[in-house]
Amino acid sequence: MRRKVTLPLLTVATVGASLFVAVAPASAHGYISSPPSRQANCARGAVANCGDIVYEPQSVEAPKGSTQCNGGGSRFAVLNDNSRNWPAASVGSSVTFNWVLTARHATSTWEYFIGGTKLATFNDGGAQPGATKSHTVSMGGFTGRQTVLARWNIADTVNAFYSCVDVNIGGGGTTPPPTTPPPTTPPPTTPPPTQPTTPPTTQPPAGGTWRAGTAYVPGNVVTYGGASYSCRQAHTALVGWEPPNVPALWSRI
Amino acid sequence: MRGLAVALLVLVALAGCAPAEPAPPPPSFNGADVMFLQMSLDYIRQGEQVVAPAGRRATDPRVRALATELGDQWRSEAVTMQRWLTGWQQPPSADPAAGAHAGHGDPHSLRPADIAELEAARGADFDRTAVSLLLGHLHNCVEVARMEAAGGQYPPARALAGTMTARRQAQIQRLLTLAA
Numbered sequence: 515m516r517r518k519v520t521l522p523l524l525t526v527a528t529v530g531a532s533l534f535v536a537v538a539p540a541s542a543h544g545y546i547s548s549p550p551s552r553q554a555n556c557a558r559g560a561v562a563n564c565g566d567i568v569y570e571p572q573s574v575e576a577p578k579g580s581t582q583c584n585g586g587g588s589r590f591a592v593l594n595d596n597s598r599n600w601p602a603a604s605v606g607s608s609v610t611f612n613w614v615l616t617a618r619h620a621t622s623t624w625e626y627f628i629g630g631t632k633l634a635t636f637n638d639g640g641a642q643p644g645a646t647k648s649h650t651v652s653m654g655g656f657t658g659r660q661t662v663l664a665r666w667n668i669a670d671t672v673n674a675f676y677s678c679v680d681v682n683i684g685g686g687g688t689t690p691p692p693t694t695p696p697p698t699t700p701p702p703t704t705p706p707p708t709q710p711t712t713p714p715t716t717q718p719p720a721g722g723t724w725r726a727g728t729a730y731v732p733g734n735v736v737t738y739g740g741a742s743y744s745c746r747q748a749h750t751a752l753v754g755w756e757p758p759n760v761p762a763l764w765s766r767i
Numbered sequence: 768m769r770g771l772a773v774a775l776l777v778l779v780a781l782a783g784c785a786p787a788e789p790a791p792p793p794p795s796f797n798g799a800d801v802m803f804l805q806m807s808l809d810y811i812r813q814g815e816q817v818v819a820p821a822g823r824r825a826t827d828p829r830v831r832a833l834a835t836e837l838g839d840q841w842r843s844e845a846v847t848m849q850r851w852l853t854g855w856q857q858p859p860s861a862d863p864a865a866g867a868h869a870g871h872g873d874p875h876s877l878r879p880a881d882i883a884e885l886e887a888a889r890g891a892d893f894d895r896t897a898v899s900l901l902l903g904h905l906h907n908c909v910e911v912a913r914m915e916a917a918g919g920q921y922p923p924a925r926a927l928a929g930t931m932t933a934r935r936q937a938q939i940q941r942l943l944t945l946a947a
Contacts, residue, residue, distance in 0.1 A: 547902060547946040557936075558943035569913060569936070572906050612895070612946065614902040616910075617875045645884035646899045747891065763891055 543675050544615040544647075545571045546664055548750065549603030549729065551677040552583055552593045560601055564592050572616045574676045578667055581627065583678035593678060602659050602680040603750065606731030609681060610748040611664060613647040620669035626651045627663045640669040650748070653683050726751050735767065742767050796855055796921040803915035803928060804848045805861040810908050811841040813877040817904065820886060821897040830894050833941060837901070840934065844927070851924065875907050895946075902942050905935045 545553050553571035556564030567574075567590050574593065576585025583593040592598065611626070621638040626649070634651045653660070659682050666675040724738040727750065734745040736757065743757035743764035757764035814837065821834035852859050881900060888896045908931065915928035 544903070547899070547943060550943065550946075554943055554946075558940045569909055569932070570906065572903070612899065614899055614906070614946070616903040616906045618878070618881075645881035646896050749891075 543572055543575065543617045543619060543668070544613050544666060545574065545675065546611050546677040546679055547614045548612045549605060549609065549679050549681060550601070551664075551679045552598075552600055553590070553677065555601055556592070561598055565590070567592065572614065572675075575673050576676060577672050578665070578674040580665075580674075580676065581630070581663060583661070583663065583676060585674065585676040593676075596661075600661075600680040602682040604729045605653070605681045605683055606729075606733070606748070607655075607683065608650055608652045608731065608748075609662070609679075610648055610650045610731075611662075611679065613643075613666070613677075615643055615647060618643045619671075622667045622669040623665075624649060625665040625667065627665075628654065628656050628660050631656075633662070638669075653681075657683050659683075724751060724757055730763075736764075796851075796924070797919065799915055799918035800921045800924045801852070801855065801857050802861060803911055803919055803924060804852050805857070805859065806911045807908065807931070808845055808848050808852075808859055809861070809876075810904065810911065811845050814841060814901070814904050814908075816877065816882045817885060817897060817900050821901070825894050825897055826890060827894050827945065829941075829945060830897060833938065834897070834901075837938065844931065847927065851921070877904060898942050898946050902939060902946065905939050905942070909935050909939075 545551050547554050550558065550560065551571070552561070553564075553567050553574060555561045556567045557569075557571040559568075574583075574585055574590055576587055576589075580586040584590040620640050620642055622640060623638065624636040624647075626633040626635075631654060633654050634649065636649055651662075659680070662679045662681055664677045664679065666677075668674060722736060724736040724743070729748070729750045730736070730745040731748045732745050736743055736745070738757045741758075744767050745763065746765055747763050749763055757766070818834040818838040818841075822831055822838060825831045825834065849859055877900065885893070885896045885900060912928040912931040912935070916925055916932065919925045919928065
């Protein structure tokens with residue numbers, strides 16, 4: 515009985531192992547989903563003709579130490595192509611980067627750079643990431659359009675995972691609208707409240723009316739439905755995430 | 768001399784079992800087909816632990832809608848997958864102790880700790896955790912489906928893999944829009 519079960523399983527495992535070598539990357543781990551990294555922009559269709567990266571944005575794996583968006587080598591070289599007109603997320607002076615993980619391997623460090631300048635290192639000391647992984651990183655005085663390079667250094671291999679995120683630092687309100695239409699949204703049950711006819715007497719920082727598609731960071735103050743709200747967590751606003759609906763993101767002031 | 772003996776043995780063996788009956792048809796499936804179905808069923812079982820709470824608890828109605836849609840789609844896919852495996856007399860899971868490797872061993876799995884983190888999260892944190900877990904999960908499903916498309920033999924399974932890849936890619940696009 516035992517033999518009967520084991521043999522087919524072994525066969526399957528062997529076939530599977532060889533297929534993985536031939537077809538799939540050795541292992542796939544993760545990438546930055548927000549603000550969208552270059553591979554995330556490929557995967558969500560915001561940038562066209564990216565090649566196979568659309569199927570595996572999590573697979574930009576290469577030996578540690580590269581400063582290229584694809585980690586060096588020829589695979590996924592599209593990620594290094596600055597002529598691609600990558601959308602740049604409007605961000606403040608500090609940015610929260612959120613990772614999507616497909617395998618939670620033991621981690622030595624997470625590193626963030628702009629150009630040759632290291633912005634931050636987070637040392638996990640060989641621990642496995644939890645369900646999610648986010649880092650809030652100061653942009654170190656950089657302004658305008660920049661490309662942030664993130665490296666996830668795996669503790670027990672020679673490799674790292676690479677993710678480049680294009681940002682526009684301090685460029686509030688210039689986020690290009692996503693080229694993909696938003697997913698079907700059930701219409702709100704109540705029409706959005708009308709905007710106030712008179713602006714508040716004091717203009718709060720990064721103020722203005724709340725608008726979907728804008729990236730907000732803690733400290734931003736917006737008006738919506740006649741009330742003012744202060745941003746509690748960095749995020750890019752979405753229809754359905756109007757300040758009164760998401761107290762975790764906005765507190766009324 | 769030895770070669771001749773072997774040849775004779777083969778002839779005898781062939782003669783012994785070839786009374787005009789045609790050889791049985793080659794199997795219509797291969798190891799990649801079986802592994803694709805077994806791994807996909809495992810992924811569906813894991814993913815249900817995310818879409819069930821997400822369908823009830825997500826703040827964003829779009830997350831709830833997508834979670835419900837995923838659950839329905841997976842249940843229908845699983846029926847087909849189980850039927851094929853049963854027909855081929857293959858076990859429904861590659862792992863003799865089904866579910867055991869979700870907790871350790873294979874890192875490409877949702878761990879009980881990840882599900883616990885999701886269940887403990889509240890409000891926008893819950894939505895963000897659900898979106899992040901679903902994205903990672905769907906990427907893993909796509910990898911297995913693409914492996915089938917490249918190496919599978921059973922045409923309906925290859926077709927299912929193609930459909931699964933297209934559907935999950937579209938769902939990944941929606942989730943990435945929510946994540947951004």
